[in-house]
Structures are given as C-alpha cells and as structure tokens.
Amino acid sequence: DQQVKQNSPSLSVQEGRISILNCDYTNSMFDYFLWYKKYPAEGPTFLISISSIKDKNEDGRFTVFLNKSAKHLSLHIVPSQPGDSAVYFCAAASGGSNYKLTFGKGTLLTVNP
Amino acid sequence: DADVTQTPRNRITKTGKRIMLECSQTKGHDRMYWYRQDPGLGLRLIYYSFDVKDINKGEISDGYSVSRQAQAKFSLSLESAIPNQTALYFCATSGPGQGTGYTFGSGTRLTVV
Numbered sequence: 001d002q003q004v005k006q007n008s009p010s011l012s013v014q015e016g017r018i019s020i021l022n023c024d025y026t027n028s029m030f031d032y033f034l035w036y037k038k039y040p041a042e043g044p045t046f047l048i049s050i051s052s053i054k055d056k057n058e059d060g061r062f063t064v065f066l067n068k069s070a071k072h073l074s075l076h077i078v079p080s081q082p083g084d085s086a087v088y089f090c091a092a093a094s095g096g097s098n099y100k101l102t103f104g105k106g107t108l109l110t111v112n113p
Numbered sequence: 114d115a116d117v118t119q120t121p122r123n124r125i126t127k128t129g130k131r132i133m134l135e136c137s138q139t140k141g142h143d144r145m146y147w148y149r150q151d152p153g154l155g156l157r158l159i160y161y162s163f164d165v166k167d168i169n170k171g172e173i174s175d176g177y178s179v180s181r182q183a184q185a186k187f188s189l190s191l192e193s194a195i196p197n198q199t200a201l202y203f204c205a206t207s208g209p210g211q212g213t214g215y216t217f218g219s220g221t222r223l224t225v226v
Contacts (some may be wrong), residue, residue: 043217
C-alpha cells in the first residue's frame with residue numbers, strides 16, 4: 001500500500017510560469033514533509049520541508065503548502081527556470097528524531113525555454 | 114570530498130554472485146539508510162541503522178544484508194544477485210531532528226546479468 005502518492009509522473013511548463021507539483025499521503029501519523037530534487041546521475045538533494053503544525057513554508061522561488069485535512073501537499077515553483085528540470089520526490093516522516101522517510105514515486109518536471 | 118560517498122559508482126555482475134556496495138559519510142551522523150530506485154517506483158527503503166549497534170529491515174530487505182562497520186560506514190550486500198536487483202542504489206545519512214532530512218550519496222548503478 002503506497003503511503004505517499006505522486007499521481008503525475010511528469011509535468012511540462014514554460015519558463016517563467018508556475019510549476020505545481022502535487023503529493024497525497026494516507027498515513028495520518030506523518031508529521032513532517034519534505035521535497036527532494038534529483039538530477040540524472042546524482043543523488044536526491046533536499047529542497048524544502050514543512051512541519052505538520054504549519055500550512056505553508058516559503059524559500060525563495062519555492063513554496064510548499066500543506067492541507068492536513070485533505071492529506072495533500074503541493075510544491076509551487078515561481079518563476080520556473082530551465083535548471084529546475086529534474087525529478088521531484090515528495091517524502092513524509094513520522095517518529096521524531098529516529099525517523100525514516102517514505103517517498104513518492106516522483107514527478108519529472110520539464111521547464112521549456 | 115562528498116559528504117556521502119558510495120563505491121562503486123557502476124557495477125555489472127552476474128546472476129548468483131555476491132556483491133557488496135559500500136557507503137561512507139563524513140557528516141558525523143548516527144543514522145544511515147539504504148534505498149533503491151527503480152523506474153516508476155520511486156525510492157524504497159532496504160535497510161536502516163539508527164546507530165552502530167542498531168540494524169533494521171526496511172520494506173524490501175529480502176535478498177539483501179547490511180553491515181554497520183563504524184559510525185561512518187554502512188555497507189549493503191547482495192548474497193546471490195538476481196536480475197531483478199538491477200537498480201540504482203542510494204545510501205543516505207541523517208542527523209538529529211527532522212531538519213533537512215537525509216543527505217544522499219550519488220548512487221551506485223548495479224546491473225545483474
């Protein structure tokens with residue numbers, strides 16, 4: 001049973017526009033959520049996170065929104081740039097310091113110049 | 114030097130062979146993890162270790178074993194490799210608190226023929 005779901009395998013947007021990547025989760029024990037970005041031939045790198053006590057976290061062009069009642073989070077990238085083209089993984093955690101991350105399947109974002 | 118180093122970067126091996134993937138980290142963290150990535154399946158947890166004396170199975174541990182030789186070293190072994198273990202393998206480490214989640218290595222691409 002997949003606890004973290006990214007239902008869109010791919011997304012294509014134009015440079016300068018907004019990219020919205022979505023993620024749903026089923027486990028109500030998750031209390032921390034993260035987005036990772038992965039380029040080919042590299043490991044995933046941390047992008048942005050949000051605690052379940054918040055509904056929004058912003059870092060430059062990246063904003064993550066959390067809707068706990070819907071068990072849904074989204075990553076907004078504004079404006080999108082060609083260098084943002086990568087696979088984006090949504091991840092969720094529970095268990096405090098000794099946690100392990102559960103990942104979604106990823107969404108391939110392509111930003112066209 | 115990278116925070117998390119995985120060796121080898123690429124490996125082709127034959128069915129039935131034993132193979133070890135190595136991981137070392139310079140972050141000084143206690144927690145280490147092994148994930149595998151398959152196309153369309155995202156990142157799935159194989160084994161994890163919260164300290165040197167702690168080893169835990171993840172969701173797909175069958176056919177794998179691990180050794181935590183020191184705080185900085187966590188190796189993954191395939192006792193008798195089979196073709197469906199062909200995948201991209203990632204090692205990761207995390208510090209106290211959920212913070213930025215994991216720091217990943219660059220991955221080992223393993224092909225079993």
